[in-house]
Amino acid sequence: MAGYVQYFHDIIASINELPSKLMRIVTLINEPIQSLTNTLVVTNILLGLLFLTSLANIYMLWRNGKR
DSSP states (O other): OHHHHHHHHHHHHHHHHHHHHHHHHHHHHHHHHHHHHHHHHHHHHHHHHHHHHHHHHHHHHHHHHHO
8 A cells, every 4th residue: 555655656746846847848948049049030131131132123124024
């Protein structure tokens, strides 16, 4: 009987440790993401400029094609 009580006690203890373990995992995942934020901002700006350049090229081709 004492073995079952110890078994359930260990299960409850492991369940109680889950939130701290999950928070450690989230922290480990979050650190590289925070360092990538600046890279993502620069990439988004460059993609936006590429999009605007594409629109300008399409407009110039359309304007020259009307003549």
